[in-house]
Amino acid sequence: MTSRKWNLSLGLPLIFLFFAPWVIAQQTSNEELKKQIEALGQSVKAMQKDLQEIKALLQSRVPAAPPQNIVLDLVGHPVRGQDAAKLTLVEFSDYQ
Numbered sequence: 738m739t740s741r742k743w744n745l746s747l748g749l750p751l752i753f754l755f756f757a758p759w760v761i762a763q764q765t766s767n768e769e770l771k772k773q774i775e776a777l778g779q780s781v782k783a784m785q786k787d788l789q790e791i792k793a794l795l796q797s798r799v800p801a802a803p804p805q806n807i808v809l810d811l812v813g814h815p816v817r818g819q820d821a822a823k824l825t826l827v828e829f830s831d832y833q
Contacts, residue, residue: 809824
């Protein structure tokens with residue numbers, strides 16, 4: 738029983754010493770928290786403004802030309818399938 742008391746009497750202060758700096762570092766005043774929240778709110782408003790500007794720029798862009806039907810003459814070239822089959826070309830590009 739005495740060894741158990743001895744372990745507790747050493748263990749509790751050691752635990753306190755281990756966690757005390759972390760707890761003290763985590764404590765901030767209400768004023769600091771209010772300043773941080775206000776700064777976050779201002780940054781969110783700035784991001785929303787930027788998004789609205791981007792949206793306006795994208796909406797003001799000239800739309801792409803509508804797709805065109807083109808007749809492709811393949812006479813004399815080897816083909817598979819029907820001669821009058823439709824073909825759709827899709828271009829994928831990198832926007833960088």
